[in-house]
Amino acid sequence: MREQRREIVLGDVTVTRVVEYFGPVDIAPRAFLPEAPEEAWRKHGPWLTPDFVDADADVVVSAVQTWLLRSEGGTILVDTGVGNHKERPYAPVWSRRESDFLGELARAGVEPEDVDLVVNTHLHVDHVGWNTRLAGREWVPTFPNATYLMPKADFDFWNPANGHTPNLGRGNQNVFEDSVAPVYAAGQALLWEDGHTIDGNLRLEPAPGHTPGSSVMRLASGGDRALFVGDLVHTALQIMEPDANSCFCEDPAESRASRRRLLGEAADTRALLFPAHLGGRGGAEVARDGDAFAIREWAPFARL
Template sequence: MADEQVQGFRIGDVEVLRVIEWQGAHVPVGTLVPDCAPEVWSEHEEQLVPDHREAGGDRAVVTLQTWVVRSGGRTVVVDTGVGNGRERPGAPLFHQRKGRFLERLAKAGVRPQDVDVVVNTHVHGDHVGWNTHAVDGAWVPTFPRARYLLPAADDAYFGPRGGYAGGVREVDRLVYEDSVAPVHRSGQAVLWEGGHRIDENLLLEPAPGHTPGSSVLRVESRGERAVFVGDLLHSPVQILHPECNSCFCLDPQQAAASRMRVLERAADQRELVVPAHFSGAGAVEVRKARHGFTLHRWAA
């Protein structure tokens, strides 16, 4: 799929659009999901190549993307990508980007002023970047009318109250200051915990482990269901082997437990699973297997 394209599907009365910021081969698969042994990747090669692992190579194919959900007359943006012009030392893909995300959003028929709600499934730099943009040298909210729904646990951990994640990585302070703090200053931030209903079709629920406040967005309309899982999954190999964590999971045991719980419900209730970084079709139905789950059917 050319990365300029916008794709879409429906969940009952809810319209879903996919807007891509970047996609391609990134880090080695063993770096991205170190819990999975090399033989696991080899065993499932036919299911992973070329959309999720490069052909003839060892790098994971990933996508940086935003999902736009139209429900009940509202326009909801789920995760906002990397953003432009950011100081992201140590992350060449994210550092001082000059991408065309807002142009692609416009191709999907979405202007910043049209957005009613922004959902950040968690506070990592590739999920909050377009929360803001630079105007006259200052970071201001990109979506001027929107409520920004932020998990309270992540806001506390990555913000000044938590010492910017304990000061372990300088990038956590940079991300919070350019992509989250301006939303607080504008009065548009809404912190939630325990669960948050957006409307009759959309419900946010905690799924901690990847970060303290990692969350999923459940969609249900006219008997059809989907679940936007953020970084609960980075690769389909984690569906086949849900015990495997990514290198970014802060609490691996809790992350694996959340992953198993969300996938079990998705299989039981026939929810379409929509991760933040899957390439290819971007979303998949899962079914239970003897060990873990199977990739039943990719979204059209």
């Protein structure tokens, strides 16, 4: 691997970190991870500050970022953040934003027309926002030449026509209508089940629990390995406390099982772990530590 400020190379794949937001998300750490024992907060609190927790304000600190991959000639975005101008009445921190995400993407050398694939690891509010942009009074796909890979289980679960009652409550209100359905209507969505091979370096596989369709994207190229795990690991404390779900997990038991499986695989294969929202250096190499895990080394990105 060679290190750059925004970019690393894993085998034949270039991975660039494109950050839409980094800061507080207006939820207390103990409410965010209600199952984490108090002793864990006391033990790990000092190093969780300031990259993952604002101790003075007692709020979680989170990154909203997109992983930009260049693999086998293709340009791939993994998760698309919050988006601009979206009405989010039950998630006010993400409502009516006006970020320079497309400018950040351009500074990484990519225009919307250049994107070949968009991977939504799941269909939560902060993973699909830039799927679409406002054109006049219509939501249209931001990336006109891209195929959007969406897990069918999540597409069905979040479709309001199917009448599901999510654990997230109304936190995902309007998301399907403004960030998912327009892509599907444009014929650009590919709904996958069981697994989907992107190319010789990249493959999507189910990792349910956080949502019914939560997925992991595996990178295997040359001797390098990486796992892009979405929200199965939402914050760094869950590496040391793998049984502690976030308050947003739909199926707690399934979420724990998927998290432990992926952390174990990362530790055993020396794969870099890239959660969707990790601040600091964005990812880590993990090691087994008894019945849990520890951070062996941070990923070689510049610290936010």
